[in-house]
Amino acid sequence: MRLKGKVAIITGGAHGMGEAEARLFAKEGAAVVIADVLQKEGEAVAADISAGQGRATFMTTDVTSELAWDKLIATTIATYGKLDILVNNAGISGSSVGDELALAGWERLMAVNATSVFLGTTRAAAVMAKSGGGSIVNISSIMGFIGGADSHPGYSASKGAVRILTKTAAVRFGPSGVRVNSVHPGFLPPMLNNTNADGRASKVAVTPLRRLGEVMDVAYGVLYLASDEASFVTGTELVIDGGYIAQ
């Protein structure tokens, strides 16, 4: 088992990519705290993992709240004794905030997708530094690298913020043994919820490997970065996109 004895927090773990990561981490031996605003879904995932001999608990968490982060980290340490891994997976799409040019939408995207990562990374790193180190994995996007015609400017900006915040944190916390890396998924079905069949087909057509991603494609990359196999990897961008931004 590749995460034996490790304790991990996964935000946005109630469904989609975060759920896949939570299940994979538990299977690889980690105790997992699933943090999400979706209480019913998150509790169901935690219960399912526990029924299958894994260790998982759920905590209702608004990742934009500093108080919520303090409580999440304190409860994790009270429950499992330490914190080794944080996956900042919680995020919202550009289409979820409506008008692309309204200030409110921009602020909402920055709060949920970027400010949350700042809060989680800095608070978790402080705790990890005291225990000798840890691994933080921040989910950015290919939209953190490129401008997409269909991408909400606030979504792209928030993902670009995650990309470079990650490097800053890697340099700052590296001497304490805390690794911080970003993952950049391409087009996955969970991100295309509001896209019709023609829209999905057009995303497949522009992806060199000629398929959309699956949540496990991302989860395995996150597992690599979380595990000790990546103990010399920090400040790195892991692009998992079927080749989209290589062209």
Added chain:
Amino acid sequence: MQPGKRLTGKVAIVTGGASGIGAETARIFAVHGAMVMLTDANVALGESVVHDIVAAGGTAQFSQHDVRSEERWSSIVAATEASFGRLDILCNIAGISGRDPTLNIQTSLTAGPRLAEQTLEQWNLVMEINATGVFLGTKAAIPAMQRAGGGSIINISSICGIVGSHANAAYHASKGAVRIFSKAAAIQYAPDKIRVNSVHPGFVDTPMTKPGHSNPDVARKRLEVTPLGRFGTPADIAAGCLYLASDESSWVTGSELVIDGGMTAN
């Protein structure tokens, strides 16, 4: 697939397998169930690594290999298919630093000749082994991987393929070539399910870097710019190659995996 074995049933060619990153990658691939064709110019060292892998219960064969020879690439790919039935993975690890043996690394911070003193012969040698070797290997592997229904090609570039330094400019150029060649190959052969990615090690302790890292001034300066505060090990790089070789990364192509302790993030 057996639990914990991530390359069961796969066949891999690993170049530069006699020492350093190549030897460790070949070992880890074999531990994870791959059948390995280990190649290197150094016959005695290469055969001894194969001997160790087989003694530990793995499957491996050795082929002497000058990666600059297109004919030799053809015969090694053919021998791999004849021995192991297919080709799934090619790990292009063979490379040279281009260090000028007349320069004393023990007293100098740069391992190579400066640009104005670099001869065309020195430049060509580094480019031929580090860059042309990767082109020839990728070219030779593609038909075999098409026959296998897909594959994964892993090209070892370097942080020197991303940033500049006082080190040998030819080394930088060759590693930059590997970086962007990998993306071009990834796009061209993605429809055949052949993935091509580059790995960018930072300062790793290997026989190639030993002359530099045994100089305390060089070692100190390199550690100062590495946020994690240590040199990498061949196992650090081999673990990244394992991720890219396995089906866990089946949607990863044209990517750059930087394994450098945070050096280029700074």
